[in-house]
Amino acid sequence: MARGLFAESGADLELVGVRKEFPGFTAVEQLDLTIAAGTFFALLGPSGCGKTTTLRLVAGLEEPTAGRILIGGADVTDTKPFRRPVNTVFQSYALFPHMSVLENVAFGLRRRGIGDPLGKAHTALQLVELDHLAERKPAQLSGGQQQRVALARAVVNRPALLLLDEPLGALDLKLRRQMQLELKNIQTEVGLTFVHVTHDQEEAMTMADTVAVMNKGRIEQIGAPEELYELPRTSFVANFLGQSNLFAGEVVESGDATIGVQAAGRRILVPTERAQRRSGSVTVGVRPEKLLLLTEEPAATAGINVLGPGRVTDVSFSGVSTQYLVEVPGVGTIIVFAQNLVFGPVVERGAEVWVSWRVEHGFGLSDAPVSSIAQAHEALVGGAEA
Amino acid sequence: MSGNTQAGLVLGQEIGAEELAPAPVRRRAYGFSAGKWLLPVYCTLALAFLLVPIVYTIVFSFNDSVKTNIAWRGFTLDNWLNVCSEPGVCEAFGNSLLIGVTSTTIATVLGTMIALALVRYRFRFRAATNLLLFLPMATPEVVIGAGLAAQFLSAGIAKGLGTIIVAHAMFCLSFVVVTVKARVASLDPALEDAGRDLYGSSSQVFWRITFPLLLPGILAAALLSFSLSFDDFIITYFNSGSVNTFPTFIYTAATRGIPAEANVIASAVFLLAIAIVLIGQLSAQARRKRLAR
Numbered sequence: 001m002a003r004g005l006f007a008e009s010g011a012d013l014e015l016v017g018v019r020k021e022f023p024g025f026t027a028v029e030q031l032d033l034t035i036a037a038g039t040f041f042a043l044l045g046p047s048g049c050g051k052t053t054t055l056r057l058v059a060g061l062e063e064p065t066a067g068r069i070l071i072g073g074a075d076v077t078d079t080k081p082f083r084r085p086v087n088t089v090f091q092s093y094a095l096f097p098h099m100s101v102l103e104n105v106a107f108g109l110r111r112r113g114i115g116d117p118l119g120k121a122h123t124a125l126q127l128v129e130l131d132h133l134a135e136r137k138p139a140q141l142s143g144g145q146q147q148r149v150a151l152a153r154a155v156v157n158r159p160a161l162l163l164l165d166e167p168l169g170a171l172d173l174k175l176r177r178q179m180q181l182e183l184k185n186i187q188t189e190v191g192l193t194f195v196h197v198t199h200d201q202e203e204a205m206t207m208a209d210t211v212a213v214m215n216k217g218r219i220e221q222i223g224a225p226e227e228l229y230e231l232p233r234t235s236f237v238a239n240f241l242g243q244s245n246l247f248a249g250e251v252v253e254s255g256d257a258t259i260g261v262q263a264a265g266r267r268i269l270v271p272t273e274r275a276q277r278r279s280g281s282v283t284v285g286v287r288p289e290k291l292l293l294l295t296e297e298p299a300a301t302a303g304i305n306v307l308g309p310g311r312v313t314d315v316s317f318s319g320v321s322t323q324y325l326v327e328v329p330g331v332g333t334i335i336v337f338a339q340n341l342v343f344g345p346v347v348e349r350g351a352e353v354w355v356s357w358r359v360e361h362g363f364g365l366s367d368a369p370v371s372s373i374a375q376a377h378e379a380l381v382g383g384a385e386a
Numbered sequence: 387m388s389g390n391t392q393a394g395l396v397l398g399q400e401i402g403a404e405e406l407a408p409a410p411v412r413r414r415a416y417g418f419s420a421g422k423w424l425l426p427v428y429c430t431l432a433l434a435f436l437l438v439p440i441v442y443t444i445v446f447s448f449n450d451s452v453k454t455n456i457a458w459r460g461f462t463l464d465n466w467l468n469v470c471s472e473p474g475v476c477e478a479f480g481n482s483l484l485i486g487v488t489s490t491t492i493a494t495v496l497g498t499m500i501a502l503a504l505v506r507y508r509f510r511f512r513a514a515t516n517l518l519l520f521l522p523m524a525t526p527e528v529v530i531g532a533g534l535a536a537q538f539l540s541a542g543i544a545k546g547l548g549t550i551i552v553a554h555a556m557f558c559l560s561f562v563v564v565t566v567k568a569r570v571a572s573l574d575p576a577l578e579d580a581g582r583d584l585y586g587s588s589s590q591v592f593w594r595i596t597f598p599l600l601l602p603g604i605l606a607a608a609l610l611s612f613s614l615s616f617d618d619f620i621i622t623y624f625n626s627g628s629v630n631t632f633p634t635f636i637y638t639a640a641t642r643g644i645p646a647e648a649n650v651i652a653s654a655v656f657l658l659a660i661a662i663v664l665i666g667q668l669s670a671q672a673r674r675k676r677l678a679r
């Protein structure tokens with residue numbers, strides 16, 4: 001019996017060449033992935049990219065068309081879902097409507113014949129601070145409470161692997177922030193491996209130790225949140241995780257320390273080790289908050305990239321920072337985030353400005369440029385892979 | 387500024403119109419005073435039309451009848467106390483119960499399984515199965531009855547309880563499938579996924595999640611099926627041989643005069659059905675109140 005698999009600590013998850021085809025549609029193209037035991041792993045991607053399918057494959061609710069799935073080193077590809085040491089918090093919660101909250105939470109324990117299911121269920125409900133509602137039916141709870149019951153129902157089994165499918169999607173912003181912290185606390189407390197699926201990049205970055213960005217059934221990049229943010233490798237990641245200014249151009253010089261890219265009549269330098277491609281036409285980028293807005297053309301300085309002159313076409317105030325849109329001829333629109341260190345915007349609409357940034361903040365991508373707008377458009381109309 | 391004035395004007399006009407309105411409205415109400423009476427009268431007549439035969443049946447179950455139960459001869463409880471004294475009445479009633487319960491059980495079990503298969507799985511002949519299940523509902527009963535009778539004859543099966551049960555199970559099946567299918571379609575498949583994810587084997591998931599959630603639909607289907615079977619005359623008449631069910635008994639008896647004992651059983655069934663409905667309503671109400679607290 002698989003009972004020996006149920007560990008007091010998390011297990012690592014390994015996906016080897018996993019592929020899932022539905023009739024007429026390939027939901028997961030190719031997944032190779034290792035998630036270390038005890039980590040909080042986030043699977044981030046737009047709607048329809050195959051996140052839910054990936055979780056269902058791990059839980060055993062779908063069978064992969066190809067590839068192997070290993071949990072804690074054991075191959076579970078052909079194991080029935082009820083024999084896998086995995087529990088899922090479903091996107092729709094899927095609480096059993098005909099059972100009380102307590103019976104919902106005790107369900108898994110009862111099926112495995114674990115002693116004192118009700119006592120353990122009460123403990124799990126205390127963990128999510130819902131023990132006082134144990135006798136209610138799920139329909140009598142709010143969305144946030146149902147979400148916490150779903151979490152308790154999964155955590156109480158102490159699965160080696162806990163899968164969370166956009167569990168916070170239905171909550172309002174404030175409750176979502178609060179639940180993010182709670183989830184993170186619970187994960188640290190129980191020491192299980194969490195695989196958290198979300199399409200909210202902020203959620204992924206605040207909660208996870210490791211984030212994988214998924215797009216069209218493939219993983220584009222895996223890494224720590226800071227790493228993904230500071231050094232995106234594809235334009236999809238650069239635009240899905242925060243915003244980016246991307247410039248296409250030809251590599252005109254390639255040195256040990258930097259490569260030079262000719263874009264919009266200017267030379268943009270990018271550190272060589274931060275560039276995925278070092279010859280031919282490339283896309284380089286920089287994050288909007290790394291940019292400095294200047295009202296006079298700066299003197300050429302080593303280690304600084306400058307673009308301009310351009311014209312400010314839009315100024316929008318968002319509290320901590322102000323977003324400026326700068327139209328630079330030959331380059332397009334550049335987004336600049338400036339901290340509101342003084343009252344009011346620094347420059348007005350229509351002002352002539354230059355933007356500059358430090359060379360070490362730039363990054364070079366491995367693919368052709370896709371602007372944020374084009375990407376959003378493609379996500380909407382489901383355009384074909386270029 | 388001018389916009390404000392305009393709005394104020396419009397508002398003023400509206401208020402004025404409202405103040406003027408009551409008079410014509412009231413006149414209109416007077417004008418339609420016939421309508422005020424027509425509906426209640428119509429409803430009362432319709433109800434009476436529906437209830438008279440039932441009331442007649444109940445009242446005449448207390449008639450001190452001798453041969454025929456047509457003229458009122460005086461009140462008695464004898465019919466109620468000795469229902470089975472009239473030969474054939476209780477036997478026919480018992481047959482109807484037996485046939486109803488057996489065919490309902492067969493139709494409900496089979497129908498539930500078919501409904502699950504039709505909603506959950508894509509298989510060859512799925513569309514054809516849907517169509518076939520619809521046919522008994524669309525075909526006139528006489529045709530089904532005669533057709534079945536011919537089949538039993540050519541297969542050399544003697545008519546009796548067995549053939550009636552088979553016939554009833556057949557036409558009840560369609561109604562069960564239709565009723566349960568609606569329930570299955572509204573069942574969130576994620577619930578069963580959650581059951582499997584929470585260490586439930588296939589049978590545990592079925593009995594602890596799928597079945598309890600389908601139960602209201604299955605019960606409704608079973609009740610419908612039982613009442614259809616209990617009621618059925620045409621198909622039964624073709625396939626009953628020498629066996630009498632309650633409807634066929636009454637049909638035969640009608641030529642001689644229906645015994646008052648038949649009225650007793652009919653009244654009892656009616657009152658029982660009403661009682662069940664009332665109990666169901668009241669307990670549902672009590673449950674709602676408890677939940678609301």
Ligand SMILES: Nc1ncnc2c1ncn2[C@@H]1O[C@H](COP(=O)(O)OP(=O)(O)O)[C@@H](O)[C@H]1O
Pocket residue numbers: 022023025026027045046047048049050051052053054
């Ligand atoms: N059972 C299925 N049959 C056919 N297509 C499916 C099925 N399940 C999911 N898909 C398709 O696979 C793609 C990925 O779905 P999903 O994994 O649910 O995406 P996500 O959770 O990232 O939004 C979607 O385009 C969806 O239409």
Ligand SMILES: [Mg+2]
Pocket residue numbers: 048051052091165166
């Ligand atoms: Mg999903």
